Amino acid sequence: MNMKDKLKTESEITWCPGCPNHLILESVKQTIANLVDAKKFKQEDFAITTDIGCHAKIFDYLNLSGIYCLHGRAIPTAIGMKIGNPNLKVITFAGDGAVYSEGISHFIHAFKYNADMTLILHDNQSFSLTTGQPTPTSQQGYQSKASPLGTFDKPMNPIKLALAANATFIARTNARDIKHMVEIFTKAIAHKGFSFIEVIQDCLIFNLEANGKDARMYKVKDNTDKKIAEKLASEFDYNSKEGRIPIGVIYQTNEPTLEEKWPQLKKLLDKKSTWKNK
């Protein structure tokens, strides 16, 4: 059996037909298969956490260790995993509704802790599994059953927020571009520290107005300059119908990781050991 097949499960896939989540799943499988085939990691070295929402169904479709968490809590649960075993390769899947509403405090603090893990954030600017209510990144005026008067507020810009919170890795990718996703996921997993990837994706059922941003996207070179990063972060405001949307590694820098800062965890990391064997 090839590695990608080993990552399959028996669960019935219940995303809508044509949903970009299918492509995200494919890209994640490809990325992990590449890393395992290259003998960088074993399948068992990975542990995932997922939030609650459409994105989170990926938990059932990946044969990897992990926790299907509570809504908004995929990040702290993942950080707990890293404290519990710093040798695990942890990947968190979460949505714009979960993280930017219920879990926003965890998002900000995650950059401060800088645990060596990856956050893949599926942003479709909609709470889709609960039938399309606005999220903090929904565009102004978005009307839903919960917001028939239209969303009054301007959306949050999570990339700018991540920069302000001293993120060490920020990237953006397109859910319709498997090649680009694999490239970005691979770079994010290789990054030493907390890597945050925003995956821009359409929802085929709710907030259709926000869809179809592909033509506006353009690839940027891997960037390590904070000033340039700030400029790139401002280019897309999650609201305007026009203007370019940069994708790629928007910012990367090096800071000590959570596992390096705590002597107790550093010891486990250096010895490739766990608390059980302390």
Next chain:
Amino acid sequence: MRLNILIGGVAGQGINKVSEIVSNILADYGYFTFNYRDYQSLIRGGHNFNVLSISDTQIESHETVMDIIVALDERTIKTHNQALAKNGILITGEEFKNEGRNLNVALAGTLLKILGIPLEKLNEEIKSQFKESEQALISAKKGYDSKEDEFSLKQLDNKITILSGSEAIAVGARNSNLDLYIAYPMTPATNAMHALAKDQVENNLMVFQAENEIAAANMALGASFTGARVMTGTSGGGFDLMSEALSFQGTSEIPLTVYLASRPGPGTGVPTYTAQADLDVALRAGHGEFSRVVIAPGNPTETIEKTSEALYLAEKFKTLSIILGDKHLAESEFSTTETVPKALKLEILRKLPGEAIVKASSYEIDKFGNSTESYTLTEKNVNSRIEKYEKTKAFIEKNYEMIKLHGKKDSKNLIVGWGSTSGAIKDAIKDLDAKFLQVIYMKPLSSKIKKELEKANNIILVEENVTGQLGRLIREKTGIKIPNRILKYNGRPFHSDELNKYLKEIV
């Protein structure tokens, strides 16, 4: 023999240092001490006091009448003068005001002289506590020489150790090889966090302060999932925030131990005082129906033992263990000659990520650990959680002390109580025809309780809450309503003499 000493002053004056020095020396001299700390939610100023109770036999409470009052400020005299016994002694800080920051050692000196303890004992204690002790020794001698020996305490043989409930949580956790304590600060749980944080590297564990209690509890679950031995701790408000994670523990069955140190609510309440009003929330917090264990130790010795049991049960039965304490247990300093039996070795035997593919979920799951909405699997999972509780209960009934009986074992007068109130009850019934049933396991509740209640003619419930929460729990489980209730809910714990007076009216 029993003496009560009140030491009062403004926050930051060092009243805790006075009682600490005197307690340590008295313990070394073979005397039992109990130190109650009454302090306000402020850092400098206000009015704080300690009541240090001393006895030649085991005590676990303080009393209302003071033999000695040490007043570091005028307000202490005004507030507590009425509590001074007829021939009581008042010591003021006034005469030592030139001692500056050594005022507290000078006052410790006067106290020890009055008690009749040799000066050398004080000198030894000061040398062990202060790096530069020269000036402190001079102040101590000044204090010592200013008074006469009034009580002439003789050295006793007892081997005494002093411990607070918070320190006991840390000792119990370390005895069980705890790896991680993940928490957010909240009085009165924070001192357990401090006790574990101190020397954490040497003790081979880690104390992590999360961004809030929600994060702390979810991080604890994440870490526990990977095989670390984990605990979190908080007080009522933080426990409310953890509720969703407790429920998550119910479905995911990731072992979790929570230390709940309660204080008077609702809301922010009276944050630095005490109450036993969170039994209900400990028993029920979290939506859905799932297994849990709630243990309420009454003193530090029990806290050490029960903390280890909580951690053991959480891992063995993949359940939620709650250690329920309160401010009075957490922050009072108890003395004892008892030793704690060795804890059962906490071993992690389950499959772990890193070694195998392991899944845990907040959804109902199939055999692979993936989500299911099947009605057969849903029902199966619900049944398995209930069966797990029955197994946990049977194990506890067989292996652990769930209740304790104190006082006259054949008495028909039965006092029922729990947690930190136990100390005052034990001391209050010393001269009464009464038996005290101390409930330690609140969930599961011991089947022996019903038999004890049936044997008694006169049952009295003593609790520090307004609705009699243990009384309601016992009624739910046994059908027996306890008619007499002594309830206190002003944020202050029972004094044993106060309780003795109430009980005498009924017994």
